[in-house]
Amino acid sequence: MITSNRNGKLDFTSGGEDPVLQEIVDLSREFFPEFDTARCVQRPEGHFHPEDVVMSTAAQPVVEKISESESNGFPVQFESSDFLKIIDELSFVDIHKGSLPAFSDPISQQDIASANVYRPVVQSVSRSGEKKESIRTAGKEKFNVHAIRQDFPILSEKVNNGQKLVWLDNSATTQKPVSVIERISQFYLHENSNVHRAAHELAARSTDAYEDARRKVASFLNAPSLSNIVFVRGTTEGINLVARSYVKSQLKAGDEIILSMLEHHANIVPWQQICMETGASIRVIPVDDDGQLILSEYCKLFNSRTRFVSVAHVSNALGTITPVGELVHIAHRHGVRILIDGAQSVSHLPIDVQALDADFYVFSGHKVFGPTGIGVVYGKADVLDSSEPYQGGGNMIADVTFEKTLYQPAPAKFEAGTGNIAGAVGLGAALDYVNSIGMDRIERYEHELLVYAMDRLKTVPGLRLIGNARKKASVLSFVLNDFDVPYIGQYLSRHGIAVRAGHHCAQPILRRYGLEATVRPSIAFYNTFEEIDYLVKILLRLR
Template sequence: MSTNTNNTGLYNIDDLQHLANELFKTLPNEFPKEISLSPDRKEHPRATKIAETLLQAGSFNTPETVPLQAQNPLNVQSNLPFSGFGASSSVANSGNTGISALYPNAFNGYESQNGISKAEIPLGNNVNLNDPQTGFYDINLRSGGTPQLNEEAIFKSLFLNQQYLPFETENSSFEAELKQALSFVDTQFRKRSDLSSSAVEGSNSYYFLEQNPFAFDAKNVNTWAGNSFEPTEINILTGHFDAHLIKKDFPILNETVNGKPLIWFDNAATTQKPKSVIERIAYFYEHENSNIHSAAHELAARASDAYEAARDKVKVFLNANSVNEIVFVRGATEGINLVAQSWGEHNLVAGDEIIVSNLEHHANIVPWKRLADKKGIKLRVIPVDDDGQILLDEYAKLLNSKTRLIAFTQVSNALGTVTPAKKIVEMAHAAGAKVLIDGAQSVSHMKVDVQDLNPDWLVFSGHKLFGPTGIGALYGKEELLNEMQPYQSGGNMIQDVTFEEIKYHKAPNRFEAGTGNIADAIGLGAAIDYVTKIGIDAIGQYEHQLLDYATKLLKEIPGVRLIGTAAHKASVLSFNLQGYTNDQVGQALNREGIAVRTGHHCAQPILRRMGVETTVRPSLAFYNTTQDVDVFIKTIRELKKVRF
């Protein structure tokens, strides 16, 4: 938009007319879709009133002078000037697929706390239907073009924090409400390119706010002070992070089990999927479905662009140096097996040593044990203490000139222990060994920066990151990947084939033989969009508070034994209940709609180290709430009363 003014000092009438028309495109059909501010034309009476008010816009306040939280009883920024994840500008016919916390008043059935009726304002889709990959600014793609402020988005900001649009109420002063709404307009019509680039590029930065609206405000958290901890939702739902609103983005969380609302406490096994991920996958099959890379037609181009954009999102999410360091695999298990066969088979010999930790999932034990048995390699184990914490002094004693590989988890799936990953990597490299990190349980809870951690490989699964099943990623240092032998053979991974010689592509294609899981890779990209929009640091801090809340209450129940009490934990609560088998506890929780995992969690060595064969394992995510925890605690307490 131009910021030119006429000789009276007012803004250019053409600019105001254009801005007004952007609003009318989003209004109900009873309103005109285009108006003129010329006094010679007769318009809809309410359109005329808006036009007259706009002509006086030079006196309105800019956003810098208007508190963002004005008249906002829910303390949530609603109708902020973007939709979904880089949505199409055609929002009028799109469904609500963005983050609920950004648009708290846009859900059918939602009633605000002050009794005002719900607003059914259509919001943006996650996909630009005209150009699904390149038509929007994606905060995950740092190489993206300069974003521009959308005039429609400006008009959405007119109604910031309003429970209904001013023209939807017949019993109030339309003119007064309009002027009040317009007080939120940036009448300078600034473009995003005029603002600090650092405010746009950071994953926790928003161009229209000084800080991420989801940022976790530690100053507002009521922490434990002796025994004065008050376990109320407000202690955890600080700033604008409201798990109740985020939960609305996950359709399956509307399910009931045994007549009770579903409480999903099985997140370490798999996480639920937001609507944006589900719709992105459906959109692929409806509009883009094709094989990738080798065709000359339009759908192949769309599919290839979407697939490679997803790879770029993984790269940024992990802070890798290049997209060539990201290989799509079925999940963390396949990624570990790929390294074991493509690198281990060709680089390890009898007498070499591999070190794993006592915390490992079977997926990070069995491939190495098989390789060790096959090639005469020695498998050594880093011990843990009674709390489930890595003993670094003992680890140091295991390192020697024969050590070739250390493979360990960043977060234990059975205990929730967060390992000192960076220190483990540094010690391994000092001994001349390679390092593989299992990030399956860490990427959804904390920032994982491969340049900072410096592993040689890192693996994770999409389905534990709110993405689809059957997709994951292997990160590997580019030079190392290009030295490794192909994992599987076939199409897509070759440069040239004759009966005399085969030439392979460099990474990542050399490890992606055949037709890959294209749709779910794109779905993983959408999941990363979703997590990044909220902010992984905010997620981690929220979950930490929720875990502390649940741990304190669970420890107070007689007969409960917590398994794994490390000082640094992610959102896992493994326990046994005296007088009950773990299956009995799981079944009792299921009757109340609570889903938990029981069994050995594919981590038998660590459970046996802790003196048990199985546990009950609730595991938390950012869409869980203290109310969910309260139902869980109440159920366990009632079980205890029955037997004792």
């Protein structure tokens, strides 16, 4: 047992010397210098197991030493005053079900005992004594990643001769919960029909389901109206739609479009194409060595020839969260419209398009636990009204003669032909699922997991993380000395770990770091701390 007396001394009690615990004491002294450590002896049986230990990233080396032996662990006992000092260093105090710490202050003891219902329990206390909870605190109303995983059947899949699947390729696509799979099945079983313009029952059901999905998207983005939401095949088609329908007609030779160094090819190539057709050119926002946009340089790119800006909210290659609020404000200050590519942000961050004030916001359904082949363009009413149709055909017309065609207003004028009706319905179900968990809670949990993963990966000799922005989401790109990127991807796959290994359709930003490829694990809210530990364990075997 570890105790702290009023002099701030840590004691390990019970019989027999234990060198592993001595190392823990040494590490504790390093991380908590205000405590003077005393003797270290073997713990009693039956307390913490390494799988139950959850500590802050600052104290992760302590956890690693505990984990070296499954028989090592300890309950924790502190005076209240000393406990509050440790909370200043630790984000959380760790409590195992059935092995509560004892405090001299009965109120603190009661507070912590009240949380000892689910496993594991994580709780922190502020300097004032006010109870604060981590997103990892277990309980019915808390984030229970293991319960969430039960909603995703594929996460139980066995691959490569019985290896348990560890899905860390979420930036490429996310897995689908049962509710989405069943909703799509229900559509084909009971509602399948083309939408609009029919008098029969199934057409009414299908139309209702399709337009209800549009309503759910508008609510998810906090769009002011359903008419702001255009269904497309995905982010790529959405960017092409904006480039062709809105921007191209405004361009002439010498005009300029601003992009960033972080962009996916889908947010580069469409702009190159219309620039080649009009004589316009592209200017690029640079990044610093950590992968963060340099705002001062962004400001310098604007001039009288600037016609449009298009930037990613989150980099798919580095995970950098760009300061989209400032990017939008600066563009509008210069009278320039702006598109935000939300493909990598929509599943990780709460999105409010009205607060953001972007003119366009685009994303793909399959990045947010929905089906493939469906995506969304949000556009302000005035820019959609002034945009030309992207394609011609049925559904988007008001009247057709051989002399002329009158178009429906937005969004219909951009949805020619039969759309992906089942895909839209599935996307609506995916957003329902995400909302049932809560984007704020998802963001908090994923941030903890990302910070933990970055710290753990740094323990692998020769591993270099690419992109260390202060604000990141999901992505953990890295290279490993003496090993080719494709080999690492294949090696991890043999152990059941799915990651992306390549240029990630983002060659300009990788070349900024002198690279042609990286290994890219990327997380979602159904990933666990144990999966990160397993990833690191397998990488260490390469050394």
